[in-house]
Amino acid sequence: MSFSLNDFHRRTGTRFRLYVQSPVLEGFGEPETVWVSSPAGSLRPGPADGRMYAIRPVDKKPYDDAAMPPWIGPCHPPARGDRAGHFDHIATDDPAFASVHMFGAVRRVLDVWESYLGGPVHWHFNITHPRLEMIAHVPWDNAHFGWGFMECGEGRDDQGVERPFALNFDIIAHEAGHGMIFSIVGMPVPETLTASYRGFHESASDCVAMLSALHFDRFVDHVLRVTDGNLYVENEMNRIGELSRTRQIRKASNALKLSDVIDVATPANDVTGKQVHKLGQPHTGAVFDILVEFYLDRLVANGVTAMEKIAALREAGRCAQFETADRTLFADAFAREPEAFRTALCEARDMLGLRLAEAWRRLTPHDFIFARELDMLLTVDAEFTGTRNRQTILECFEWRGISLEAYESGDRRQYRIG
Ligand SMILES: [Zn+2]
Structure with missing residues (x-):
């Protein structure tokens, strides 16, 4: 017996639209509607919940050893859910779409693995940062997951098309995977x-x-x-x-x-x-x-x-x-x-x-x-x-x-x- 996350969360969850593959691939031009586990109406503008939040900073460089979250500089307005709390109404050309996509993709990856684990993944960094900060755009040709944050730049996808990495499910899922492995397996010491x-x-x-x-x-x-x-x-x-x-x-x-x-x-x-x-x-x-x-x-x-x-x-x-x-x-x-x-x-x-x-x-x-x-x-x-x-x-x-x-x-x- 296999199960469908969409069927499981359809009645109570929140709708997002996600690109599981590059939109230039045949059959993937439009994002797919999925239901994530967050109860409809529970997500705050961002989107945000008790474990993670998406923000849209103005003029932010990628985090490095000298700068760590939370970002306290100015931000563009957050995406807001519709009256029922869903986020699938935001158009793909809306400047906030990448943030919504990033949040939805990470939530979906967590839903998959929390169903396998039988419980929530607790971030390994929550001793200092209770929530994961997600930034869909920094001027960079890479994406990374660090202590309390995940952020994406832009670059060519597999089809050679320049795209925000925040719209690439594969990259977001891989980065979220790093966070989950640290949380599930743990962090070794240098020795x-x-x-x-x-x-x-x-x-x-x-x-x-x-x-x-x-x-x-x-x-x-x-x-x-x-x-x-x-x-x-x-x-x-x-x-x-x-x-x-x-x-x-x-x-x-x-x-x-x-x-x-x-x-x-x-x-x-x-x-x-x-x-x-x-x-x-x-x-x-x-x-x-x-x-x-x-x-x-x-x-x-x-x-x-x-x-x-x-x-x-x-x-x-x-x-x-x-x-x-x-x-x-x-x-x-x-x-x-x-x-x-x-x-x-x-x-x-x-x-x-x-x-x-x-x-x-x-x-x-x-x-x-x-x-x-x-x-x-x-x-x-x-x-x-x-x-x-x-x-x-x-x-x-x-x-x-x-x-x-x-x-x-x-x-x-x-x-x-x-
Ligand atoms: Zn990696």
Whole structure:
């Protein structure tokens, strides 16, 4: 059973309009209406609530070490809800739209992950800043999440179009992902920070963005349409990246292993930003592979396709004979029953999201190694459904060079960054 956040919040929540993909992509020209969990009428102008607020400062530079929130300078007027408290009436060309979009997108990401976690995410910075400050525009070609704030500049999106990053769901969800991982997993001290934890942080933020995007009906339909429902073959051939002009999926379906990236024993502060992003890629790939395996599992369990056909597909994968594999299998079935494929993908999304959220909740950020996360994921999965997924999860991680051996041998000190 998968669930729909829109259905869940439709009667009592607040409406926003969000771009889940760049509007230049076919089918994404208009933002999608979503319902977030904030009770209608509860949001104050900004929008703002007890945990976060959007403001529109006049002439503000990006925050740095010398300047921290809250912003106390002048601001443009805040966006206001309609009479019922919704924010979907604000036109996309309204100067306040980006602030509304940013608030709605972060609220949506929180809704997704709080449903998986079974409770609210408490900001890691709330000891000094009770609320997250959101600024949709600073003169900068980047976006960042820091102590008590998130702010965005402008830059080219995946389609090469200059856009405010505040209108890019992927970037906002990734930045919100950083905040959530700090809040859920925690913050190491300098002595216990590893290069792996920095890589994990980037990867987990990408996973947060990908699974959050899969809560938009149009995005799910888009992914299935460009692959004809066949995420497996396209993933194995690393072809989704070409087919799908969606950053989340393109980054997730990569073929990198730990042996392809910088040594995890490198001192955390000696790793460049670019190396950190690459270091997370094998982990992101493993998580995506598990999503695809869960998806196949649900297709079989729901009677959409037979186990033998999936087995034949995997066999072709092992022999790298995809070209001769029955490519019509999925295309025909998908054309016949697109709804069944959508259900399977949404169920796989929630299976994975629930397991990741619970595993992350139990992790410690100190002396982090990827194998410990794998061990926790297996523990959580076993508590949920016994041993049926164990082999799948293990194989997806082992193929990436992440195995339990490093963890079970107790040889953790070699990963310790002093
Ligand atoms: Zn990041």
